[in-house]
Amino acid sequence: MERKKISFILNGKSQELHIQPWRTLLEIIREDLQLTGTKEGCGEGECGSCTVMMGDKTVNSCLVPAVEADNMEITTIEGLADGDNLDPIQEAFVSYAGMQCGFCTPGMIMSAKELLESNPNPNEEEIREGIAGNFCRCTGYTKIIESISAAAEGMQGGE
């Protein structure tokens, strides 16, 4: 099968890959680009563990054919921190114990990122809805909601 060339921006850097057209965005992120922060929890678009940003929207990368990333800007969990400086959302997850096992965490943080970029000052209901596509089995979501809320407040205060 003929490979297809795709070019895209990944975490701020341009990438060019020649891929088999049936491969998913998740597969090329984890296997070809060795960025294992993005997790596969189900491979069926149901759990949200593989959430990444494609442009300014989140997608379940396990459902997205990698060819659709062509000419797009992709951000994964590895693209949020600037060296040791965490994104305010990441910082809040650390301070407010927004994770336990950590497996859903990268996807959860990406969903929070999209939420706060489109709605910098969400109320609690909006936060709950914003992460309703991401399953977490450990935390009961409570501390995740607190973390996102604290991140939003911190980001507001910083402006």
Add this chain to the structure above:
Amino acid sequence: MKEYRLIGKRLPRIDARDKVKGRALYTDDISMPGMLYGLILRSPYAHAKIVKIDTSRALKLPGVKAVVTGEDTAKVKFGVISRSRKFIDEYPLAVDKVRFIGEEVAAVAATDPDAAMEALDLIEVEYQELPAVFDPEEAQKPGAPQIHEHAPGNISREHHMKKGDPDRAFKECDLVREDTFTTQSAIHAYMEPRAALASWDLTDKLMVYTSTQTPYYVQQHLGRTLGMNPDNIRIIKPFVGGGFGGKSDGLSAVEFSAALLSKHAGRPVKIVCSRDEEFTAARRKHPASITMKTGVKKDGTIVARQSRAILDGGAYCSLGPLTTVLMGTFQTLPFRFEHFQYDGYRIYTNKPPCGAMRGHGGPQVHFAQDAQLDMIAEELDLDPVEMALKNGLKTGDESAAGFKIVSSGFAECLRKVSEAADWQDKKRTEKNDPKKAYGIGLGCGGFPSGAGFYFNKTTSAHSSVIIKAGEGGGLSVLTGASDIGQGSDSVVCQIVAEVLGLPIEDIHITSADTEITPPDMGTYSSRVTVAAGNAALNAAKAAREALFKVVADKFEASPDDLLAEEQKIFVKGSPEIYTSFVDAVNLYQKKNQGSPLVVKGSYNSPDPLSPTYSFGAYICEVEVDLRTGELTVLRYTVGHDCGQPLNPMSVEGQIEGCISMGMGYAISEDLRFDGGQTLNPSFLGYAMPTANQMPKIEITHVVTDDPHGPFGAKETGEGSLDPVAPAIVNAVYNATGVRIKDLPITSGKILQGLKDKDR
């Protein structure tokens, strides 16, 4: 309460930064040069003889490097409760027979996942289908299909216990109620699917990275099933994405197949389960039918309990024989019974094996117990909180199952939640809205902080910790305790840092690597904080003692007069006379011919059942739409006694997680079957709670200073689940008058109940 520098503080986890950056490596994130991708072929039949397996076509497929079946194994059975031979009933790859849909029959390894998938289709298995049985009542009847030769009547385990004379006592009771409660099939649904990566070195030693709660048991059982000395096997637990009991079986076909395929192929092999495999073939919680008879005095004093439980065990033992026992003993927490009898029967059926799941038998029987006590309170016109106060176990009591209560904050939990939730007023809320009804309900619990017994024959302690001091003043801490997300790595570091007066950043932990870390039984039965925490405490005290000795000599002081704080060791009352921690370590080395400071600490429960018990009382508030039966859980008010919370954020996280899991169990989670076939093997089909369904949660820590726990701490990870479901059940009754005795509480059941009531 004593104030500590680190204990009791809301500290970030030591691995939190790695997790939020996506840098925490789970088994599937690890790869090795030349690594092959493995997949498992599973039985499509619920019960069948394996007549023949032909792997030749699969082996010829380009890219396929190994195919293994039961014939390639030593044909040695395993079972996590290996102390008893009849609980060792399962081959890691099926031999001669399959007993459930999804049972592991063969495994392949190939250079890429697609070739492995194609190879699965090329393995030709000839089955001869056998009659199967799916219902535990049917399975006990004469003439029912026999699932195992060693188990006539398909009884996998029966357990009987009796204290006093319940039959006589019932005659002296003012009220005796008997009800039957049933529970559904629920599953752990940890976010990380099970995975294993195995490789062999040139000296035939095996190394396995695996997503497990119990690396030590995996080492032992892999040794047994592969016919190897376990010491030649190194099990490494990387980050694990949750377990909840589902990764505590000591061995799974995933680890075994990866190891065997790797041996055959001569290359590393990684197997990662699909979500479908997890929902169809992994361990799960026991569905149960519980007939419970309780006798009380007019004033609400509980006198006697008689109960009988039938557990649908599935095809193999797993941890089920223990579940059978615990569904009896856990009824005796948190209430006193003068007379108590329990008869439990675990029945083999041709369904996926049931094992331990968070709470381990507790959620099933606490649902029954608290629902029935709620009914009894209503019949006697008593307040359920008052009745719970009257019957709750106190410090110094012994439960009917022999649990010795060395600290109990149960009564205070009840008082605190009753007040915080405004129980008395809300309980009497008028129900006059024809569209919506509000209700409030109570759930109660108590749970052991770790089993005091072993599953296998061993001379190892329950937990051990080794500390090695570096000459830069940092401490290497080695523990077999397995952090699967609950935070044990952080707790161990916190305890060591507290004792030695060091910042947590100076503690460097290596955990759950059987080659390096001392044996630890693993993460199950809510044992880790007390067992590994005490081992860490003992090791840290040993390090302190060794350092104090050399520092005391230097200052010509008594070691008893020294303190370790702020990276210094100084004489009490004279903070100006000190030596830095790093100097103390180097002084120790100088005095000991350069030998490093290495100390160890271990812990065994002083009681064969458990060292101590947690307690909790939960009040739940719900709203029910009377037209549709839709149930909304509004709020939980929680009072929890886990002794001294070591890190309140972690304790709250356990409770909040339990509320989510318990809510799912109460209202939506249900694996449905057609015969032996799972009908809803997906996250959306299984329907566990999402963020927008979670209620408000208010938690009160009732702090008791437990005499056995490290710094007075007890468990919180499992006991917190028990009260969740019954609190909803009782709240639904309070709202609607509909009594649910069969989980889960669907809107259909509520509507039917409302209709029946109107008749």
